[in-house]
Amino acid sequence: MKRDWIATARTLSEALPYLQRYTGAIVVIKFGGHAMGDDAEMESFARDVVLMRQVGVNPVIVHGGGPMINEMLAKLGVTSEFVHGKRVTDQATVEVVEMVLSGRVNKRIVQAINDQGGRAVGLSGKDGGLMICEQSDPELGFVGTPSEMNPKVLHSLFESGFIPVVAPLGAGRKGETFNVNGDTAAGAVAAALKADRLLLLTDVAGVKDETGEVVTELTPENIREMTDRGVIAGGMIPKTETALAAIEGGVRAVVILDGRAPNACLLELFTDHGAGSLIRRPR
Numbered sequence: 440m441k442r443d444w445i446a447t448a449r450t451l452s453e454a455l456p457y458l459q460r461y462t463g464a465i466v467v468i469k470f471g472g473h474a475m476g477d478d479a480e481m482e483s484f485a486r487d488v489v490l491m492r493q494v495g496v497n498p499v500i501v502h503g504g505g506p507m508i509n510e511m512l513a514k515l516g517v518t519s520e521f522v523h524g525k526r527v528t529d530q531a532t533v534e535v536v537e538m539v540l541s542g543r544v545n546k547r548i549v550q551a552i553n554d555q556g557g558r559a560v561g562l563s564g565k566d567g568g569l570m571i572c573e574q575s576d577p578e579l580g581f582v583g584t585p586s587e588m589n590p591k592v593l594h595s596l597f598e599s600g601f602i603p604v605v606a607p608l609g610a611g612r613k614g615e616t617f618n619v620n621g622d623t624a625a626g627a628v629a630a631a632l633k634a635d636r637l638l639l640l641t642d643v644a645g646v647k648d649e650t651g652e653v654v655t656e657l658t659p660e661n662i663r664e665m666t667d668r669g670v671i672a673g674g675m676i677p678k679t680e681t682a683l684a685a686i687e688g689g690v691r692a693v694v695i696l697d698g699r700a701p702n703a704c705l706l707e708l709f710t711d712h713g714a715g716s717l718i719r720r721p722r
Contacts, residue, residue: 453711461491461494461635461708461709462496463496463497464634464635464636465496465635466496466497466498466634466635466638467498467499467501467625467628467629467637467638468488468498468499468625468638468640468704469501469622469640470484470500470502470640471503471505471621471640475502475507475544480699481547482551482554482555485548485551485552485557486555487705488500488552488555488557488602489556489602490705491704491705492557498602499593499628499629500602501624502540502544502548502604502605502606502621503544503607504540504543504606504621507544508536508540511538512532517531517532517535522578523578525582527579528579528581528582529580530580530581533581533616533617537608540606540618544606545561545563548604552602557602558600558602560601561604561606562603562604563605564585564607564610564624565609566592567589568589569589569590569592569593569605569628570585570609570619570628571588571589571612572585572586572610572619574617581615581616581617582619583617585609585619585623588628593628605624607619609624620677623677625637626681626682626685626688629688629693630685630688630690633689634685635690635692636690636691636692636694636708637682637690637693637694638704639681639696640698641698642697643697644696644700645695646665646671646675646679648665649670653715655716656717656718656719657716657717658719658720659718662682662683663683666679678695679695679718682695682718683718686719686720691719692717693717693719694707694713694714694715694716694717695715695716695718696716697714697715700714703715
């Protein structure tokens with residue numbers, strides 16, 4: 440037992456430079472995937488977020504909720520049409536989406552953080568005019584792309600010691616409600632805040648090369664070149680596109696990492712080893 444205490448003390452001591460480095464920093468975390476459905480992983484994630492806030496980081500959580508939306512649509516008997524493999528979000532569907540994201544999912548994350556001693560506040564991109572959207576594609580209905588961001592509400596929450604938890608919904612200029620892809624929303628929030636880090640929690644370890652090994656550090660040019668060669672493909676393409684847009688918008692660095700790994704966010708921020716694939720401009 441004594442050895443465990445010594446190891447814990449050593450770990451805390453080694454983390455000091457990183458704790459100092461991120462004091463006052465804004466870190467946007469896209470939270471989704473398997474961890475959202477598992478109570479133990481939700482609890483672990485919430486504890487990590489509270490610790491980040493305790494040591495002076497300003498975390499913002501942007502979450503998804505696709506599986507929960509699908510489950511509720513099925514329960515309510517709302518049928519969906521698809522265009523080019525993408526769901527059409529009609530008026531009935533967007534009402535369910537808002538109910539699930541702003542209600543069930545958002546409040547579950549808020550409660551998990553509060554249960555760990557944090558002070559979380561749930562909101563969506565519609566609150567405080569945070570996320571103004573344009574329709575992405577008329578064929579897809581109420582699916583939006585952020586066109587104007589107003590992060591004042593998030594800064595106000597930081598100043599009051601709160602942790603914002605943001606559902607990916609935006610307001611149209613005519614009062615519409617738009618469903619926004621979770622990664623896209625997280626990237627837009629991070630860019631609006633000029634965040635130090637955007638952490639995209641996924642179900643894979645990071646961006647992999649031709650041999651299947653995770654590449655720990657990449658530049659935007661590396662990403663473009665790997666995409667052109669087909670090394671980055673499938674579901675990783677929209678994540679890397681989000682990363683490139685965020686960096687272009689002023690985010691210092693983006694990390695794509697496995698959200699299922701224990702304490703993934705803490706490993707990335709507060710250890711020399713890090714986690715996943717870090718993407719940033721050349722130094």
